[in-house]
Structure formats: structure tokens, C-alpha cells
Amino acid sequence: MNLSLNWITLRVRDLEASLNFYHGILKLPLQRRFESRGKQIAMLGREEQPKLELIQGNDPALKPECGVSVGFEVESLNDAMEYLQSLGIPVARGPIAPNPRLRFFYVLDPDGFEVQLAEHSKE
Incomplete structure (x- = not known):
């Protein structure tokens, strides 16, 4: 398989x-938006990458406390932090550097899901 x-x-x-x-x-491209079985759905992401599917409803399959986060790569962690803070979006956790090649931080989306923004160094 x-x-x-x-x-x-x-x-x-x-x-x-x-x-x-x-x-x-976050500037994720909106690929399509549609209704299915009475629910509003949006698919976001770049053509060549997996998508983020958002489904509106009041019966969440996952709650923010479940430990799931969505992660995105950024070119500059410092620029991303500065940009989000300028829009009033606070850093929820971080920045964290678990090794010399990786740094990341988390913000919360409107539903409280953690969104990780990470920068991998090339060295």
C-alpha cells in the first residue's frame, strides 16, 4: 500500500x-468552497500539498484539548511572529528550539486549535 x-x-x-x-x-490559498449534506466546507492549501479541510458545524469531531495541532513551515520565524503579533494574535507557546536546526512557536486559531509555525535552518 x-x-x-x-x-x-x-x-x-x-x-x-x-x-x-x-x-x-496565514495566506493559505482557498482551493474551493462548497456545501455537502447541509454543511459548509472549505479546502485550503497549495496545489501540490495536502489540504486543510474546514467544516462548519456544532458537532466537533476533535476538540482543541485533544492534542492535535496543525503545523506550517515558514521562511523566517521572527518575521512570522512579528507579523502575527502586529495583527493582535499572541504567541500561545514558544518560541521553542528543540535542536539547532528547528525553531517553532504556536498560536491559537479561532476555535482554540494550536497552529505551529516552524523554521528549519539549512545548516
Whole structure:
């Protein structure tokens, strides 16, 4: 069996607030938006990468306390922190440097899910 990651789903309370965060602030491209079985759904991400699927509803399959986080690579951790803080989005945890080649921090999305932004050094 040869598997590749297709998407990760987050069930959100307010799709517009989540789209503002993931598309408006984090700049993830909005690939498509549609309705299925009465639920509003948005798929975000770059063409060649796995997608983040946001489903609006009041029956979350995952709650923020479950320990799941969504991680993204950034070119500059310092620039990402500065940008988010300028928009009033506080750092929830970090920055953390578990080894010389990796640094990351977390912010919270509108539903309280942790979003990790990480910078890997080339050396």
C-alpha cells in the first residue's frame, strides 16, 4: 500500500472566522468552497500539498484539548511572529528550539486549535 496525505479536517464553529484566520491571515490559498449534506466546507492549501479541510458545524469531531495541532513551515520565524503579533494574535507557546536546526512557536486559531509555525535552518 502506498499512501500519501490528502487532507486534514478541522470542524469549526464559524467558517468565516476560520477562513479569515487561515486564508486571510496565514495566506493559505482557498482551493474551493462548497456545501455537502447541509454543511459548509472549505479546502485550503497549495496545489501540490495536502489540504486543510474546514467544516462548519456544532458537532466537533476533535476538540482543541485533544492534542492535535496543525503545523506550517515558514521562511523566517521572527518575521512570522512579528507579523502575527502586529495583527493582535499572541504567541500561545514558544518560541521553542528543540535542536539547532528547528525553531517553532504556536498560536491559537479561532476555535482554540494550536497552529505551529516552524523554521528549519539549512545548516
